[in-house]
Amino acid sequence: IRECVLPRRGPCGSNKVVTVDGMRVKLQIWDTAGQERFRSVTHAYYRDAQALLLLYDITNKASFDNIRAWLTEIHECAQRDVVIMLLGNKADVSNERVISSEDGETLAREYGVPFMETSAKTGMNVELAFLAIAKELKYRAGRQANEPSFQLRDYVESQKKRPSCCSFL
Ligand SMILES: Nc1nc2c(ncn2[C@@H]2O[C@H](COP(=O)(O)OP(=O)(O)OP(=O)(O)O)[C@@H](O)[C@H]2O)c(=O)[nH]1
Numbered sequence: 001i002r003e004c005v006l007p008r009r010g011p012c013g014s015n016k017v018v019t020v021d022g023m024r025v026k027l028q029i030w031d032t033a034g035q036e037r038f039r040s041v042t043h044a045y046y047r048d049a050q051a052l053l054l055l056y057d058i059t060n061k062a063s064f065d066n067i068r069a070w071l072t073e074i075h076e077c078a079q080r081d082v083v084i085m086l087l088g089n090k091a092d093v094s095n096e097r098v099i100s101s102e103d104g105e106t107l108a109r110e111y112g113v114p115f116m117e118t119s120a121k122t123g124m125n126v127e128l129a130f131l132a133i134a135k136e137l138k139y140r141a142g143r144q145a146n147e148p149s150f151q152l153r154d155y156v157e158s159q160k161k162r163p164s165c166c167s168f169l
Contacts, residue, residue, distance in 0.1 A: 051083035
């Protein structure tokens, strides 16, 4: 999620407006369009991003294993205070799951980032992911001295839906 100042090499211009505490926050969303599979996403793509959503597919171990490499790279190349969220997508197909929720939680805890499982198919937690990012960015932009800090991880933990675990019951 960044301001669109780069040449339009990648998909640019997918905007999403989220209302946070009565204020409209416009997010501009950049999708890496497949390059991530080849680790060819240029630094310029995410160097100036204010927030990064890292998605893996809960039915694909390689996508999960890649996350560690991305977190390392982001640590080196992205903005120092970039907001990161780890998302385990395809939570609707739990019968094909190879990565448990606990594995996602553990990785997220190790890197100190919020985590939730999502489904682009059912919409589970999708709005929440954008809302949480927008809340954090709005909070940072208008932060007043003595204002209690917004705890992104706590917010996500309190709001996220968990996939129903027992579709076979
Ligand atoms: N069941 C299910 N299928 C999904 C979900 N999200 C994506 N898919 C499917 O997974 C496939 C890949 O989705 P994409 O959105 O193209 O994935 P991507 O990683 O962005 O792929 P690139 O655009 O090539 O980078 C498509 O067939 C989607 O319909 C989900 O939450 N649940």
